[in-house]
Amino acid sequence: MDANELIERYALGERNFSEINLIGVNLEKANLTNANFSGAYLGATNLSRAQLTGVNFAGAFLHRANLSFAKLNEAVLTNADLTKANLQGATLIKSILKGTKLSGARLTAVNFRLANLEGINLCGADLRGVNLRSANLSNANLNWANLTGARLSGALLQGASLNGIKLCQALLNGVDLSGMELEGVNFSESKLSGANLTATNLSATNLSNCQLRVSLLARANLHAANLTGSVLSKADLCEANLSKADLTTASLNEADLTGAKLNMANLSEADLSNSSLRKAYLWGANLKVAELRGADLRGASLRGAYLHGADWREAILTGATMPDGSLHE
Numbered sequence: 001m002d003a004n005e006l007i008e009r010y011a012l013g014e015r016n017f018s019e020i021n022l023i024g025v026n027l028e029k030a031n032l033t034n035a036n037f038s039g040a041y042l043g044a045t046n047l048s049r050a051q052l053t054g055v056n057f058a059g060a061f062l063h064r065a066n067l068s069f070a071k072l073n074e075a076v077l078t079n080a081d082l083t084k085a086n087l088q089g090a091t092l093i094k095s096i097l098k099g100t101k102l103s104g105a106r107l108t109a110v111n112f113r114l115a116n117l118e119g120i121n122l123c124g125a126d127l128r129g130v131n132l133r134s135a136n137l138s139n140a141n142l143n144w145a146n147l148t149g150a151r152l153s154g155a156l157l158q159g160a161s162l163n164g165i166k167l168c169q170a171l172l173n174g175v176d177l178s179g180m181e182l183e184g185v186n187f188s189e190s191k192l193s194g195a196n197l198t199a200t201n202l203s204a205t206n207l208s209n210c211q212l213r214v215s216l217l218a219r220a221n222l223h224a225a226n227l228t229g230s231v232l233s234k235a236d237l238c239e240a241n242l243s244k245a246d247l248t249t250a251s252l253n254e255a256d257l258t259g260a261k262l263n264m265a266n267l268s269e270a271d272l273s274n275s276s277l278r279k280a281y282l283w284g285a286n287l288k289v290a291e292l293r294g295a296d297l298r299g300a301s302l303r304g305a306y307l308h309g310a311d312w313r314e315a316i317l318t319g320a321t322m323p324d325g326s327l328h329e
Contacts, residue, residue, distance in 0.1 A: 003027055010035065028066075038076075048086075068106075123161075168206075178216070188226075253291075 084104040134154035289309040
């Protein structure tokens with residue numbers, strides 16, 4: 001079937017084109033809303049800028065198809081083969097992509113908002129600038145994917161594989177990443193305010209210049225993490241492991257660091273004003289020119305810490321072990 005015949009049949013009210021062969025056909029800008037192409041052969045078909053809202057592509061063969069800037073809102077792409085397809089700039093709001101093959105597909109700037117991508121394999125995919133707000137990515141394979149500048153606020157990521165993922169400049173406000181393995185991930189300049197990172201492994205991660213206001217990081221492993229210039233105001237860091245972490249110039253005002261491990265951490269020029277450091281471990285920490293005004297350090301251990309130029313005004317030091325090993329009365 002050629003493009004003209006398909007358009008004519010669609011105009012006459014036909015919608016069922018299941019298992020049809022349209023390989024290589026040019027359907028650029030065609031309006032095929034709510035058509036049924038389940039099991040159809042659409043390899044190398046040009047559907048660029050086509051209106052495909054509500055279309056059923058379940059099990060369809062779309063290998064190397066051009067779907068750039070197409071409207072695929074609420075489309076069904078279950079088990080479809082989109083290997084090496086071009087989806088750049090396409091809109092797939094509320095679409096279903098469970099079991100969809102996207103290996104080698106071009107996905108930059110795609111809008112997957114509220115889409116169901118549960119269990120999808122996006123290993124190594126270029127997802128720069130993708131909109132995944134409130135999308136279901138549970139159990140998805142995102143290993144080594146590039147999500148630079150991606151929007152993921154409200155996305156479901158529980159059970160997803162995120163090894164080697166790149167999330168710099170990403171929007172992750174309020175995302176639940178609790179208990180996940182994220183060692184070495186690049187989050188630089190990302191927005192994670194209100195995110196749940198409780199008990200998450202963030203060892204050696206790059207969180208420099210991130211927004212982490214009121215984030216939940218209790219019991220998180222941030223050993224040797226880069227947090228330079230990050231904003232952690234009012235964050236929950238109770239019992240977090242921040243040993244050897246770089247927190248130079250970080251904002252930790254009013255943060256809860258009760259029982260946190262900050263051994264050998266670099267806190268030079270950090271703002272810890274009005275923070276809670278009760279029973280925190282600061283052995284050998286660098287607090288040069290740090291702002292500790294109003295901080296609660298009751299029972300904290302500061303043995304071997306470097307405190308040159310730190311501002312201690314109004315700090316509570318009762319029971320704290322001082323750098324020389326003496327107990328502050």
